[in-house]
Amino acid sequence: MKQSRKAKCCVLQALWSTFTVLTVLCPIVLFAAEPLPPHHTNLSQTSLSGVSSGGYMAVQFHVAHSSIVRGVGVIAAGPYNCAQNSAWTATHNCMDPDASHPVPDIAHLIALTDELARVRDADNTTHLQQAKVWLLSGTQDTIVKQPVMDALHQYYKHYVNPANISYKHDLPAGHGMIVEDTSASPCAVNESPYLNNCTYDAAGHLLEHIYGALKPPSRQLTGTFIEFDQQEFLDGDAYSHSMRDSGFAYIPRSCVATRCRVHVALHGCGQQYEAIGNEFYKKAGYNEWADTNDLIVLYPQTIARFGWNWKVFWTLGYVINPNACWDWWGYDTSDYYKQRGSQITAIRKMLDRLTLPRR
Numbered sequence: 001m002k003q004s005r006k007a008k009c010c011v012l013q014a015l016w017s018t019f020t021v022l023t024v025l026c027p028i029v030l031f032a033a034e035p036l037p038p039h040h041t042n043l044s045q046t047s048l049s050g051v052s053s054g055g056y057m058a059v060q061f062h063v064a065h066s067s068i069v070r071g072v073g074v075i076a077a078g079p080y081n082c083a084q085n086s087a088w089t090a091t092h093n094c095m096d097p098d099a100s101h102p103v104p105d106i107a108h109l110i111a112l113t114d115e116l117a118r119v120r121d122a123d124n125t126t127h128l129q130q131a132k133v134w135l136l137s138g139t140q141d142t143i144v145k146q147p148v149m150d151a152l153h154q155y156y157k158h159y160v161n162p163a164n165i166s167y168k169h170d171l172p173a174g175h176g177m178i179v180e181d182t183s184a185s186p187c188a189v190n191e192s193p194y195l196n197n198c199t200y201d202a203a204g205h206l207l208e209h210i211y212g213a214l215k216p217p218s219r220q221l222t223g224t225f226i227e228f229d230q231q232e233f234l235d236g237d238a239y240s241h242s243m244r245d246s247g248f249a250y251i252p253r254s255c256v257a258t259r260c261r262v263h264v265a266l267h268g269c270g271q272q273y274e275a276i277g278n279e280f281y282k283k284a285g286y287n288e289w290a291d292t293n294d295l296i297v298l299y300p301q302t303i304a305r306f307g308w309n310w311k312v313f314w315t316l317g318y319v320i321n322p323n324a325c326w327d328w329w330g331y332d333t334s335d336y337y338k339q340r341g342s343q344i345t346a347i348r349k350m351l352d353r354l355t356l357p358r359r
Contacts, residue, residue, distance in 0.1 A: 033246035036228040038356030041296060045261035046351055047210045049073030049134075049203075051177045051194065052144060054266030056082070056328035059152065061264075061347060062131070063113060064339045066123040068351070070261075071132030071164075073206030076141055076175055076268070078148040079109050079155035081337045083329035087320075090329035095144050103151040110158050121338040128159040134166045134206040138173025138196075140188040166209050171198055176268070177284045178202035184283070193276040194268055195283060203285030207263065207295070217288035223252040225282070230300065233346040233353075241332050241342045242321045244273065244301035247350075250287045251296055260294040262354055264347060272302050272324035296354065300347055302326055 047070050050058035055077025062072045063080045082104055083090035092101040116122040133156050137149035146169060153167050171178065173187050176194030180201040185191070187198035208214050230238045230247045238245050252260065267280045281299040290297045305319040319331055327336040327343050335341045339348075 033227045033229040035232065036249070036350055036353050037226075038358055039251070039255055039260060039296060039354050040357050041255075041260050041262050041351075041354045043068050043262075043351060043355045045070050045211075046264070047071045047073070047132075047207075047261070048264040048266065049075070049206055050077065050266030050268070050326070051075045051271065052077060052175065052268030053325035053328055054268045054271075057266050057326035057343065058264070060328065060337045060341070061344050063116075063125075063128070064122045064337070064341070064344050065348060066125070066127035066131065069127075069131060071134070071210030073134040073136075073202075073210065074149075074152060075136045075177060075202060076138070076144040076149070077152065077328075078103065078144070079106060079152045081109055081112055082148075082151075084112075085330040085334050085336075087329050087331070094148055094329075097145065097147050103147055106151055106154050106158070109155060116338065121335075121340070123339075125159055128156075129161055130164065131160055132164050132210040133160050134209040135168065136171065136173075136178060136202055136206075137167075137169045138171055138175065138178070138188075138198075139169070140172050140190070141175045142190045143175040166205075168205075171200060173198045173200075177271075177280070179283065179285050181283060181285070192270050193279045194271055195279060201285055203265075204289055207286070207289050207293075211261075211293070214289060215292040218291035219288075221250075221287055221291050223250055223255070223287070223291055225250055230346065230350075233349040234342065238346075239303070239305075240319070241346070242302055242305040242319050242324070242327065243343065243346065244303045247301045248273075248278075248281045248299040249296060250281070250290055250299075252291045252294065254294050255296055258294050260296050262296045262298055262351060263290065264298045264300065264351070266300065266326060267302075269323040269325040272304065274303060275324065298347075298350060298354070300350065305331075 048058040055074040062069045078094045082094040097103045137146045174190040176196040178198045184195040184197035271280045286297045302324045304324040305321045
């Protein structure tokens with residue numbers, strides 16, 4: 001017994017010595033993003049916008065939580081619940097419709113929406129009436145064709161006061177966030193990083209449509225970019241839901257003391273951080289307007305996923321999302337468009353955190 005204990009001690013000492021050497025030679029660096037800080041924001045002044053899959057998610061969140069959303073901006077996306085849990089419908093009827101694959105019937109989607117509100121899987125649709133809705137579809141967009149945006153326009157006209165809807169569909173733009181930046185791609189392209197210079201400031205136009213006349217955008221930012229933990233809003237497992245461990249936010253200097261509002265800016269497929277770095281959250285045009293108008297901009301992040309959930313061995317989910325799209329066809333959950341959808345729930349929790357009193 002004594003020899004056995006001595007042998008065990010020797011083994012443990014050897015392992016500890018090896019670990020110590022490896023730690024010195026190959027130090028383990030653990031990175032943990034900071035928690036999203038509370039800022040006592042005004043939840044009733046929340047707005048969202050998004051490009052492509054981000055536009056679909058913005059519409060989904062708007063309908064699901066219309067009681068807290070002042071307005072929404074949508075670029076290159078379609079009506080609520082367009083895909084109806086079908087990847088085939090998503091990539092055909094809801095992106096590139098034709099005679100064989102038409103955009104889903106709007107009357108049917110409206111009936112589905114009304115039923116969701118009735119069973120409280122979405123807020124009462126009466127909240128949509130006074131919302132501000134800003135839509136943009138480029139005439140050169142070959143990825144999400146204009147008939148899809150036309151259908152979104154038709155969907156919103158059923159619920160929203162027509163005077164509150166703006167639909168720009170005459171810009172010769174391709175697929176992407178439309179910016180006024182000579183360093184961005186030419187206006188008509190349909191390729192990464194999906195930031196198109198059309199000498200048109202989409203972020204500014206949509207924010208002014210939602211909030212009314214704003215102060216001119218800042219020429220030099222005075223606020224702070226933060227990288228915050230997204231894990232805590234997804235039960236510690238963002239990966240299984242095709243979301244990044246961390247997201248980003250821009251906090252204007254005024255929001256340290258002023259009660260600010262929040263705009264959620266949702267990137268599109270292929271615009272996640274791992275694909276284009278900080279291009280979207282620093283160059284999409286929102287921060288300059290936010291800086292002078294007491295507006296925090298939240299940039300949640302997705303990741304590309306294709307395969308089994310191997311990061312957490314006891315999770316058996318399978319995700320097919322190679323382009324890091326937001327879930328608008330059901331790759332994560334069949335409830336993706338409802339209040340209880342995982343990604344919608346995570347964004348709502350982020351907004352609720354920002355409303356808490358400052359520490």
